[in-house]
Amino acid sequence: MNKTAFLKAGHTPTLLAAFLYFDLAFMVWVLLGPLGVQIAKDLDLTPAQKGLMVATPLLTGAFLRIVMGVLVDQLKPKMAGAIGQVIVMGALFFAWQHGITSYSEVLILAGFLGVAGASFAVALPLASRWYPPEHQGTALGIAGAGNSGTVLAALFAPSLAMAYGWTNVFGLVLIPLAIVFLFYLAVAKDAPNCPPPKPLTDYLAVLKDRDAWWFMFFYSVTFGGFSGLASSLTIYFNTQYGLDPKMAGFFTAGCVFAGSLVRPIGGNVADRIGGIKSLTLMYALAATFLTIVSFGMPTVWSAAGVFVCAMLALGMGNGAVFQLVPQRFRKEIGVMTGLVGMAGGVGGFYLASSLGYAKQITGSYQMGFLIFAGLAVLALAGLTGVKTRWRTTWGAAHLTAARI
Numbered sequence: 001m002n003k004t005a006f007l008k009a010g011h012t013p014t015l016l017a018a019f020l021y022f023d024l025a026f027m028v029w030v031l032l033g034p035l036g037v038q039i040a041k042d043l044d045l046t047p048a049q050k051g052l053m054v055a056t057p058l059l060t061g062a063f064l065r066i067v068m069g070v071l072v073d074q075l076k077p078k079m080a081g082a083i084g085q086v087i088v089m090g091a092l093f094f095a096w097q098h099g100i101t102s103y104s105e106v107l108i109l110a111g112f113l114g115v116a117g118a119s120f121a122v123a124l125p126l127a128s129r130w131y132p133p134e135h136q137g138t139a140l141g142i143a144g145a146g147n148s149g150t151v152l153a154a155l156f157a158p159s160l161a162m163a164y165g166w167t168n169v170f171g172l173v174l175i176p177l178a179i180v181f182l183f184y185l186a187v188a189k190d191a192p193n194c195p196p197p198k199p200l201t202d203y204l205a206v207l208k209d210r211d212a213w214w215f216m217f218f219y220s221v222t223f224g225g226f227s228g229l230a231s232s233l234t235i236y237f238n239t240q241y242g243l244d245p246k247m248a249g250f251f252t253a254g255c256v257f258a259g260s261l262v263r264p265i266g267g268n269v270a271d272r273i274g275g276i277k278s279l280t281l282m283y284a285l286a287a288t289f290l291t292i293v294s295f296g297m298p299t300v301w302s303a304a305g306v307f308v309c310a311m312l313a314l315g316m317g318n319g320a321v322f323q324l325v326p327q328r329f330r331k332e333i334g335v336m337t338g339l340v341g342m343a344g345g346v347g348g349f350y351l352a353s354s355l356g357y358a359k360q361i362t363g364s365y366q367m368g369f370l371i372f373a374g375l376a377v378l379a380l381a382g383l384t385g386v387k388t389r390w391r392t393t394w395g396a397a398h399l400t401a402a403r404i
Contacts, residue, residue, distance in 0.1 A: 051356015
């Protein structure tokens with residue numbers, strides 16, 4: 001990639017602001033996962049309850065991405081993001097001051113943390129609208145690398161909870177959130193070519209296009225796998241291998257770091273060789289590694305190695321999907337980011353909650369992993385079925401400078 005051309009093509013301060021906002025929003029979005037062991041112990045939760053607790057922010061975040069997508073088009077990305085950040089900080093402040101004493105209360109907090117997950121529908125359009133088609137994969141990969149915030153949650157939340165109590169962690173995370181919020185307000189700018197607001201009745205019109213459904217399904221597997229594992233692995237390592245919360249968090253951070261690190265690489269690779277070719281390989285690898293880990297690895301280190309490989313495939317797949325979306329739906333990128341992001345959150349909710357239910361019903365996590373591996377195979381088959389049509393219609397060489 002020509003770095004000089006990329007830097008001149010867009011607005012670097014906005015790209016950085018989008019990354020930082022997305023990064024800390026993701027940290028908060030999955031926060032209950034790394035804290036799950038301690039919360040479950042204090043509230044005496046069952047495996048199914050633990051699974052639902054860590055999955056609920058993913059589900060509410062999924063549907064709130066639609067709301068945020070509408071706000072992005074109506075108010076422009078910067079204002080929509082500011083509103084979301086204020087809501088999240090308010091919810092965390094209340095939880096810190098009031099405390100969490102029951103399962104119902106932790107689910108209510110989980111619902112509000114979903115607003116942080118909706119940041120996806122803001123950060124990507126905020127960055128994307130500054131860049132031309134040939135740089136979309138790289139720009140969206142950099143902004144989307146904010147999912148590395150899941151690493152911060154896994155690294156620090158369990159240790160802070162052991163030192164200060166898990167309720168006080170909600171107060172401590174307000175410090176970096178406030179700093180990034182001020183930076184975001186100071187440097188982020190809406191692109192001059194933001195499309196004009198559409199009537200609300202027009203938003204669902206995009207669902208009449210079958211390609212929208214394909215992108216939603218493809219992302220429900222790649223991002224659903226990434227976010228579902230990010231939310232569940234701390235509990236998994238604790239339950240399966242007896243690790244204490246702090247060590248389980250470290251192992252989770254290592255796995256999640258792999259997936260978040262390669263998202264921009266996935267976008268860049270897709271820019272170079274085409275999103276379809278890249279995504280095809282990633283689905284095959286993800287299905288393989290999820291199947292392997294479902295049978296239970298003999299040691300925590302071997303399990304972590306397989307999870308890292310799965311996360312690498314899923315993370316690169318995330319970048320590849322969003323190299324393709326702006327090419328097909330450039331004028332509808334705000335609403336499509338919301339819809340595709342929603343599907344990704346639903347996929348994450350399914351994986352995280354199904355792992356908990358599988359453990360409670362069968363005593364093993366195997367069925368949860370195997371079904372999701374099957375979904376990756378189904379996505380691979382679907383991509384194989386649409387690739388010729390995509391490459392000869394909207395992705396044809398004479399219509400776009402991007403590789404499809």
